Amino acid sequence: MYTIKDVAKRAGVSVATVSRVLNGTETVREQTRRQVEEAIEALQYSPNGLGRNLRRLETKKILVVLSTISNQFHSRIVRGIEDRAAEHGYTVLIGTTRDRLETLLRYFEMIQTREVDGAIFMSTHFCKPEEADFLTQAYPIVCACEPMPDGRIPYVGIDDEQAARDAAGYLVSCGHKRIGLICGGKLTRDTYGSSYLREKGFRKVMEENGLPLLEADIFREGLTYNSGKRAAQQMVRQEGLPDAVFACSDAAALGLIRELYTNGYTVPGDISVMGFDNTAMSEVFYPSVTTVSQPQYEIGCQAMELLLARIAGKEGERRLLPHEIICRESTRSKKAKPESFAACTNVPISTSEA
Amino acid sequence: MYTIKDVAKRAGVSVATVSRVLNGTETVREQTRRQVEEAIEALQYSPNGLGRNLRRLETKKILVVLSTISNQFHSRIVRGIEDRAAEHGYTVLIGTTRDRLETLLRYFEMIQTREVDGAIFMSTHFCKPEEADFLTQAYPIVCACEPMPDGRIPYVGIDDEQAARDAAGYLVSCGHKRIGLICGGKLTRDTYGSSYLREKGFRKVMEENGLPLLEADIFREGLTYNSGKRAAQQMVRQEGLPDAVFACSDAAALGLIRELYTNGYTVPGDISVMGFDNTAMSEVFYPSVTTVSQPQYEIGCQAMELLLARIAGKEGERRLLPHEIICRESTRSKKAKPESFAACTNVPISTSEA
DNA sequence: CTATATGATGTAAACGATTACAATATACCG
DNA sequence: CGGTATATTGTAATCGTTTACATCATATAG
Numbered sequence: 089m090y091t092i093k094d095v096a097k098r099a100g101v102s103v104a105t106v107s108r109v110l111n112g113t114e115t116v117r118e119q120t121r122r123q124v125e126e127a128i129e130a131l132q133y134s135p136n137g138l139g140r141n142l143r144r145l146e147t148k149k150i151l152v153v154l155s156t157i158s159n160q161f162h163s164r165i166v167r168g169i170e171d172r173a174a175e176h177g178y179t180v181l182i183g184t185t186r187d188r189l190e191t192l193l194r195y196f197e198m199i200q201t202r203e204v205d206g207a208i209f210m211s212t213h214f215c216k217p218e219e220a221d222f223l224t225q226a227y228p229i230v231c232a233c234e235p236m237p238d239g240r241i242p243y244v245g246i247d248d249e250q251a252a253r254d255a256a257g258y259l260v261s262c263g264h265k266r267i268g269l270i271c272g273g274k275l276t277r278d279t280y281g282s283s284y285l286r287e288k289g290f291r292k293v294m295e296e297n298g299l300p301l302l303e304a305d306i307f308r309e310g311l312t313y314n315s316g317k318r319a320a321q322q323m324v325r326q327e328g329l330p331d332a333v334f335a336c337s338d339a340a341a342l343g344l345i346r347e348l349y350t351n352g353y354t355v356p357g358d359i360s361v362m363g364f365d366n367t368a369m370s371e372v373f374y375p376s377v378t379t380v381s382q383p384q385y386e387i388g389c390q391a392m393e394l395l396l397a398r399i400a401g402k403e404g405e406r407r408l409l410p411h412e413i414i415c416r417e418s419t420r421s422k423k424a425k426p427e428s429f430a431a432c433t434n435v436p437i438s439t440s441e442a
Numbered sequence: 443m444y445t446i447k448d449v450a451k452r453a454g455v456s457v458a459t460v461s462r463v464l465n466g467t468e469t470v471r472e473q474t475r476r477q478v479e480e481a482i483e484a485l486q487y488s489p490n491g492l493g494r495n496l497r498r499l500e501t502k503k504i505l506v507v508l509s510t511i512s513n514q515f516h517s518r519i520v521r522g523i524e525d526r527a528a529e530h531g532y533t534v535l536i537g538t539t540r541d542r543l544e545t546l547l548r549y550f551e552m553i554q555t556r557e558v559d560g561a562i563f564m565s566t567h568f569c570k571p572e573e574a575d576f577l578t579q580a581y582p583i584v585c586a587c588e589p590m591p592d593g594r595i596p597y598v599g600i601d602d603e604q605a606a607r608d609a610a611g612y613l614v615s616c617g618h619k620r621i622g623l624i625c626g627g628k629l630t631r632d633t634y635g636s637s638y639l640r641e642k643g644f645r646k647v648m649e650e651n652g653l654p655l656l657e658a659d660i661f662r663e664g665l666t667y668n669s670g671k672r673a674a675q676q677m678v679r680q681e682g683l684p685d686a687v688f689a690c691s692d693a694a695a696l697g698l699i700r701e702l703y704t705n706g707y708t709v710p711g712d713i714s715v716m717g718f719d720n721t722a723m724s725e726v727f728y729p730s731v732t733t734v735s736q737p738q739y740e741i742g743c744q745a746m747e748l749l750l751a752r753i754a755g756k757e758g759e760r761r762l763l764p765h766e767i768i769c770r771e772s773t774r775s776k777k778a779k780p781e782s783f784a785a786c787t788n789v790p791i792s793t794s795e796a
Numbered sequence: 797c798t799a800t801a802t803g804a805t806g807t808a809a810a811c812g813a814t815t816a817c818a819a820t821a822t823a824c825c826g
Numbered sequence: 827c828g829g830t831a832t833a834t835t836g837t838a839a840t841c842g843t844t845t846a847c848a849t850c851a852t853a854t855a856g
Contacts, residue, residue, distance in 0.1 A: 089556075091842055102806045107844060114845095117804060132580070137555030138501070139842030142492040142811050147557070157520060157536065158722065163512035170538070179548055182511065182536040184524070194533055201491030203501070226486070313726060346726055368512065372667060372700060374728055445812055456836045461814055468815095471834060493812030496841050799856085806849070814840085822833070 090131045099127035110135055149179045150395060151204040153195050155211035156184050160367040161338075161384070162210060165232060168388020169208060176396055178205070185211050199227045206395045208232055228398035232391040233382070235281045242404025244391040246382050248282045251411040252289030255362055255380050256334055258413050260297050263422030264331035264360060267294065268305035270319045270344065271336045283311060286336045286364065305330050309340070316343025324351045329359045332419065338363035338370040341377050345418060360419035375417035383409050444485045453481035464489055503533045504749060505558040507549050509565035510538050514721040515692075515738070516564060519586060522742020523562060530750055532559070539565050553581045560749045562586055582752035586745040587736070589635045596758025598745040600736050602636045605765040606643030609716055609734050610688055612767050614651050617776030618685035618714060621648065622659035624673045624698065625690045637665060640690045640718065659684050663694070670697025678705045683713045686773065692717035692724040695731050699772060714773035729771035737763050 092110075096103045101120060108114045109124040116124075127133070141147045152169055154162050170180045181204065185192045192211070199207050206228030220236060223229060230242040259267055269290055272283030294301045304326055307319035316335060320343070323329060335341035341363030345355045355361050355375055363370050366381035390407055398404055446464075450457045455474060462468045463478040470478075481487070495501045506523055508516050524534045535558065539546045546565070553561050560582030574590060577583060584596040613621055623644055626637030648655045658680055661673035670689060674697070677683060689695035695717030699709045709715050709729055717724050720735035744761055752758055 092844095093842080103843080104807080104845075105805060108805090111844080115803065120804075134551075134554040136496075136842050137552070137557040138492060138496040138499075139811090140555070140844075141557070142490075142496050142813085142842080143844045145492075145811065147492070149557075151535075156517065157511040158514065158517035160512060160514075163510065166511060166538070167540070170540070174545075179552070180537070181505075182538070183534070184520070184536070186521070186524070191528075197488075198491070198533070200488040201494070203491040203495070203503075313722070342726060346728060349728055368667070369723065372696060374700060374703060446814095447812080457813080458815075458837080459835060462835090465814080469833065474834080490812050493841090494814075496812080496843085497814045499841065797856100799854100801852105801854075803852075804850085807847085809846085810844085812841105816839085817837085819836070820834080822831100824831075825829085826827105 089136075090133045092133075092135065094131060095124065095127045095133050098131065099123045145202070146205050147203065148177055149181055149204045150392075151195060151198060151207040152180055152182045153192070153207060153209045153211055154182065154184055155187050157182070159339075160369060161233075161365045163368075164384035165210065165388040165391070168385040168390075169392045170388075172389045172392035172396075178396075187211070196223060199223075199229065206230075206399050208391050208395055210234055224404070228395055230391050230394045230398060230404060232387055233282065235285065240404075242394050242398060242406070244387050244394060244407045244409070245282075246387075246411040247408045248285035249289035249292075251364075251380050251382075252286035252334070252336075253293050254411070254413055255286075255364065256290045256293035258378075258415075259332045259334060259360065259362060259419065260293065260299070261421075262332070262360065262419060265299055266302065266305065266330045266332075267299065268307065268319075268323070268330035268333040269301070269336075270307045270309060270316060270333060270340045271311075273308040273310055283336045290334055302330075305333075311337035311340050313339045313343040316340035316345070317347040318343075320344045320347030320351065324348070324353070329353065331422070332360035332362065334362050334364075336364050338365045338367045338377060338379055341379070341418070342369060342373055345373070345375070345377070355418050356420040362419055366414055370414075371416070378416045378419040379414050381412040381414045383411075443490075444487045446487075446489065448485060449478065449481045449487050452485065453477045499556070500559050501557065502531055503535055503558045504746075505549060505552060505561040506534055506536045507546070507561060507563045507565055508536065508538055509541050511536070513693075514723060515587075515719045517722075518738035519564065519742040519745070522739040522744075523746045524742075526743045526746035526750075532750075541565070550577060553577075553583065560584075560753050562745050562749055564588055578758070582749055584745050584748045584752060584758060586741055587636065589639065594758075595760075596748050596752060597760045598741050598748060599636075599762065600741075600765040601762045602639035603643035603646075605718075605734050605736075606640035606688075606690075607647050608765070608767055609640075609718065610644045610647035612732075612769075613686045613688060613714065613716060613773065614647060614653070615775075616686070616714065616773060619653055620656065620659065620684045620686075621653065622661065622673075622677070622684035622687040623655070623690075624661045624663060624670060624687060624694045625665075627662040627664055637690045644688055656684075659687075665691035665694050667693045667697040670694035670699070671701040672697075674698045674701030674705065678702070678707070683707065685776070686714035686716065688716050688718075690718050692719045692721040692731060692733055695733070695772070696723060696727055699727070699729070699731070709772050710774040716773055720768055724768075725770070732770045732773040733768050735766040735768045737765075 092103045092106050096106045101124060105116060105120060106124050108116050109121050150173060152166060173180045183195045198204050209231045210233050224241045233245045235243060235245060271287045291301060309315035309318045333344060335344060341361050345361050348355060353359060363377045363379040366379045370377035370379045386409055394404060446457045446460050450460045455478060459470060459474060460478050462470050463475050504527060506520060527534045537549045552558050563585045564587050578595045587599045589597060589599060625641045645655060663669035663672045687698060689698060695715050699715050702709060707713060717731045717733040720733045724731035724733045740763055748758060
């Protein structure tokens with residue numbers, strides 16, 4: 089592999105001149121430029137980025153860390169990140185943790201070793217809060233959609249608790265009394281703080297509306313498709329279905345619906361189901377799934393903006409963006425028209441047909 | 443930010459000794475090691491990866507390039523890549539092109555500038571075949587699942603043409619006569635060579651079985667969910683539906699089925715639909731989708747192995763892995779039992795209930 | 797024609813690590 | 827105790843760039 093020296097020698101100039109041609113920064117005589125370009129062409133030379141990055145002490149790359157790319161939810165967020173990043177000359181690289189601490193640490197290391205200029209985390213379960221705190225303090229890191237235990241870390245997302253309140257409120261307004269919940273388990277509680285906050289909001293609404301929340305209707309199965317499937321299997325074994333179920337993720341809602349179908353129940357005929365995230369599948373599925381929409385693209389954009397600010401040495405901040413209830417086919421109202429109910433803020437409610 | 447010099451000074455040793463402690467490579471006196479470790483701890487030092495990489499002339503990172511992470515198909519392949527990579531101490535980074543040449547070129551650059559040690563491409567539409575040829579010749583690059591125009595490029599995937607033959611053959615064996623096709627358009631033909639090969643295989647089977655392929659039953663809409671949706675919209679406007687449709691992707695099959703439902707048709711009642719790729723959704727959807735399964739995880743593993751070989755300076759090769767027909771709910775047989783038919787190889791046919 | 801400004805290029809010092817080689821200290825042997 | 831082997835540490839070159847500064851040539855002005 090050729091280096092800048094080889095090019096310089098071949099063009100009969102110094103390495104500095106080659107570098108100048110390469111970066112188009114300073115003024116170079118037209119003829120010299122041509123010579124250099126010819127040499128570059130002849131040797132099929134391309135500069136070594138490691139040398140360049142070392143000298144400049146920056147890589148113009150940022151890392152986005154998520155659990156797995158099979159999680160549909162992240163796609164639009166990443167798009168927002170990428171668009172904003174491109175505007176500022178940054179390249180976005182994605183790393184997946186698959187919920188392994190070991191892998192997560194590897195990505196941390198990449199930040200510490202300065203192999204990327206910063207990172208956006210959407211999959212967290214940090215080793216320890218104090219460690220997370222130190223890292224986000226010391227390095228340009230922002231979190232998106234998965235809130236950190238410690239609120240001081242730069243963060244972009246929605247108000248998960250309020251969003252869950254609005255979702256539960258919507259189900260209540262439809263006249264449902266016995267409402268079940270699919271949420272993260274004990275283990276996931278540490279991992280996915282969002283699920284915990286959603287559970288909290290849900291419980292409050294039930295309480296405020298004087299509705300009992302049966303222990304048997306709470307399924308701590310996690311947030312995946314299979315989580316929903318398992319919940320359905322347990323559900324059909326019990327006597328009588330809930331009127332409705334609030335799943336803390338679309339994937340779980342889908343698994344629930346599908347498995348209920350397999351067992352001979354229909355949605356929303358026998359039971360209403362509500363999801364969370366407004367993933368592509370929630371719209372595409374039959375029946376399409378009523379859900380809570382997050383402004384994913386916007387979250388991505390703002391996360392990137394926050395990161396750029398951090399890279400520039402500014403302080404981080406915490407931004408909560410508005411959410412929205414999307415009414416689709418998987419829920420139905422037991423009343424002629426929904427009446428007012430406790431806990432619902434002025435969240436937009438839109439109706440979309442898949 | 444502290445450097446190795448700062449640590450050395452603080453520990454009262456030379457940088458070489460610090461480096462030795464850092465890498466645990468050579469022998470260092472126990473007491474010295476402790477001093478150095480204390481200094482590292484005190485300064486919260488972590489080595490600069492750029493310096494290290496430059497010196498070693500390698501990064502232990504590889505890049506996986508795909509069109510978008512919302513494409514479910516890639517998830518398991520990436521997992522295979524990651525697992526193999528981890529075994530050899532490599533970190534996997536993912537880049538998305540979103541089908542923009544500009545972005546693709548940026549990833550090429552990362553390889554040329556040696557910011558990664560190699561790359562696996564699953565989204566290609568290279569600028570020009572000869573350029574692609576040069577690049578794969580000069581740098582450690584392998585392609586997966588999207589065949590290159592030029593067959594000499596290191597490649598792992600399935601035999602798309604034969605897989606399509608088997609798929610079409612299966613539909614024929616079910617007794618379907620009028621079979622439609624959803625495939626990539628003129629533009630996508632350059633982009634997705636796989637779709638082109640699948641179309642080719644499909645046509646051959648129709649011909650071999652003496653079945654006419656109506657121009658009106660070919661929908662060059664592309665391979666996305668919306669492609670299938672558009673195909674359905676055109677389909678219902680025509681007189682009479684085909685007996686069956688072969689979609690060159692699961693996403694398109696899903697869009698087709700969903701839109702047919704919306705228009706009052708049922709699958710497989712009114713029409714059989716077959717997809718391609720065996721994505722998670724094809725199993726989950728209602729009805730679950732008969733499809734062609736690729737050994738995705740294995741493809742990932744082998745792609746990574748090929749890449750490691752290339753990095754080690756070995757020649758690339760071309761590996762075709764076996765595919766499999768997965769029978770699900772979206773197709774039904776018009777006959778009591780499928781009879782033998784032309785073109786079907788000994789491809790495994792499995793039946794899976796979602 | 798000289799002095800000065802300007803333009804074009806070269807020299808060499810970074811950037812932060814690793815590592816071959818040299819140097820020193822220590823241990824062991826006869 | 828001298829000599830040699832071994833363990834430990836230091837010195838300095840190196841990886842491939844960029845860039846401040848120096849140098850030199852040329853043009854312009856007076």
